[in-house]
Ligand code: HEC
Ligand code: HEC
Ligand code: HEC
């Protein structure tokens with residue numbers, strides 16, 4: 001990549017970064033994840049999508065979800081200045097992410113095993129109970145009080161100019177916040193993990209929807 005950049009000089013700078021696919025990201029949990037430098041990967045399983053999706057799911061039909069669900073309860077972010085109501089439970093994509101990232105469910109614990117494979121899928125680099133390594137910064141745990149609020153309404157109240165949070169950018173439609181070239185998606189008007197992260201694309205590590213250079217991701221929503 002570096003060599004190409006040198007050869008093509010200015011032309012390359014003008015081009016957007018090439019999208020990195022899931023195969024060469026930390027979410028390649030299959031056995032080939034080892035070859036891209038991951039520390040958590042399957043002993044023998046070669047499929048990549050099966051950890052999270054199954055083509056004929058009997059689990060959660062939304063997104064053909066195939067990872068065993070977390071049943072943990074969480075401590076959420078609170079503050080005296082936040083307008084949005086603190087959630088009572090996780091929802092949307094946050095529930096999907098936390099089924100691996102809270103550390104209570106084995107990484108290889110799926111609803112349906114892959115063709116010819118096992119459930120749980122045998123993994124390398126995980127704790128004895130199969131969960132995310134205790135040493136991994138990606139193991140967020142169940143205390144989310146020190147993490148950006150999630151499963152919260154963007155602008156408390158409805159999508160209307162009479163009940164808006166003046167510290168937040170107006171939405172361009174119910175579920176979209178846009179600033180310049182960055183567009184972020186809310187889920188049912190809520191900020192979820194999937195609002196800021198794209199689990200399939202690590203072009204903007206760590207799996208960010210857009211680069212956070214100059215805090216531009218934050219400034220997409222916050223008027224600061
Ligand atoms: C580590 C978990 C994980 C893996 C592995 C994964 N996905 Fe996903 N995928 C998700 C999550 C979480 C969502 C929910 C939407 C979101 O937040 O982006 C999703 C949503 C989707 C969607 C619907 C929304 C969209 O972004 O288009 C498609 C299609 C999809 N995944 C395809 C795939 C395919 C194909 C693979 C394998 C090459 C794959 N995914 C691997 C986690 C994963
Ligand atoms: C099937 C389990 C699983 C699911 C579901 C999952 N992840 Fe991950 N994720 C992992 C593992 C394993 C790692 C690697 C941890 C390590 O090596 O320390 C990881 C790493 C990450 C990282 C760190 C990447 C880096 O460059 O260091 C981020 C960010 C992340 N995941 C976000 C998400 C988000 C957001 C979702 C939901 C949209 C999600 N993950 C869903 C298993 C999962
Ligand atoms: C408001 C945006 C936002 C939301 C919502 C969000 N994240 Fe992140 N997350 C970020 C940013 C930005 C970073 C990178 C921080 C940095 O600069 O290192 C990050 C980093 C991470 C990391 C890497 C941690 C580390 O220390 O290496 C993981 C794992 C992660 N997020 C998972 C999640 C999960 C799971 C959720 C939902 C429970 C979530 N994030 C919700 C913006 C967000």
Ligand code: HEC
Pocket residue numbers: 078079080081082083084085148149152153154155156165168177184191195196217218219220221222
């Ligand atoms: C998708 C939109 C979005 C993005 C992107 C985003 N935030 Fe937020 N953030 C919110 C919303 C909505 C709230 C809740 C605000 C409220 O209701 O008062 C919030 C709350 C917060 C709070 C707590 C405010 C309080 O009053 O306690 C902090 C601090 C914060 N965000 C910082 C950040 C930082 C830093 C980033 C970038 C890493 C970021 N946010 C990215 C939407 C976003």
